Amino acid sequence: MAKLYVVGFGPGGKEDMTFRAAQAIEAAQVVMGYTTYINMLKDIFPDKNYMSTPMKQEAQRCRMALLEAQKGRDVAMVSSGDSGIYGMAGIILQMAQAMDADVEIQVIPGVTAASAAAAILGAPLMHDFAVISLSDLMTPLDKIMKRVECAAQGDFVICLYNPKSKKRTEYIAMAAQIVAGIQGPDIPAGIVRNAGRPDESHEITTAGQLKDAQIDMFSIVILGNSQTYVKDGKMITPRGYTLDEGIVPDKKD
């Protein structure tokens, strides 16, 4: 039986890919994915048989991948980050079930964008956090903003995926305003653009000032919780360790 690997290849470069992800891509007879991701992989694995489809053709791409595997060819369906977080793992499994496909599917996790962005900003995800996509392509806007509100009410660190696109420019300011209203406008906010890619950049601002930051569809935004602070250019959410002794509960917590 042919294999279909659903591979998360991490932020972009080979160095942040897992060995298992690289091995699956190398072993696959067909590597399939969204055009942008395929172009990133061509530099790392130049000699593969690639097939790509544009965005918004996810279902068709999954059907193609399963049909290839049913012909007996091992396929790697690739996404950046983790294949299981806003990636292709779900729709592949759904499509395989709908097609009753006789294919062995293996989900290979990767380093998700939240982890990559956090490492660049310092250590903002040391405590409980919520991950929210601001894309309303598949979720109504009021549900997204309700999640932002619930996350701020719970004093979660909040990691926003898809904070902005060409059409969606105002949602990040709406989300920042909700968080600032609950947690105060001085809550730290970090922005990482193109995490783990050659043109990576980042800045640290506040929830109140986030509307003026440079943010695009390749950015991740991390809003701190009530404990998060910025020092020496690093955004840190302490976990409650004291530096003198072992562990004691953080008094502020």
Add this chain to the structure above:
Amino acid sequence: MAKLYVVGFGPGGKEDMTFRAAQAIEAAQVVMGYTTYINMLKDIFPDKNYMSTPMKQEAQRCRMALLEAQKGRDVAMVSSGDSGIYGMAGIILQMAQAMDADVEIQVIPGVTAASAAAAILGAPLMHDFAVISLSDLMTPLDKIMKRVECAAQGDFVICLYNPKSKKRTEYIAMAAQIVAGIQGPDIPAGIVRNAGRPDESHEITTAGQLKDAQIDMFSIVILGNSQTYVKDGKMITPRGYTLDEGIVPDKKD
């Protein structure tokens, strides 16, 4: 200037480690960490100079790592999963600032346990999710349970780290009861034990039945949101794709 790499080496085996994590461990003159993690790495990198301290000596371990680096030796401070999610990145940065240490610190992200567990269960994290640790060593219990409640109110998928220890056996049942009260007792719940390690196992149950599941300190629990379903042994949170066309909003969403 010596380097201090804060390395997340993923679930456990070399195959789920990134190339950058492996390179940092190979390059380091000293590899330091919690005893359990060091024992996992000794099988993969047998010839390193290891130093370990037991749990609850995190601050001392960081000071040792920084002192080694100040002597001019490159150090890898290791955690399983992602070093930036409940890992060592935060306390290392805090300690370096407190010591005014002249050391170059690089945080190297890894595959976090949520990603590893999700890949084993199917695709439960395809939509917005919250990550919560049930350890009350550094967070008051009422704050933890408030976060569980806020996450369920926001219809987040909920990923629970540290669901149980020898002393803390009841918190997972409390959390499950809160979620069941808001989302209903039939919400799917997945448990992965020892994700990515040789003795890995998993089961899928419901929020209402979670109190009877086999859960320990090496487990991750993922509670679904209102859309999550189980089919053919896979736990899936659909993202709203339809299988016939491209993308349309999920009608249930």
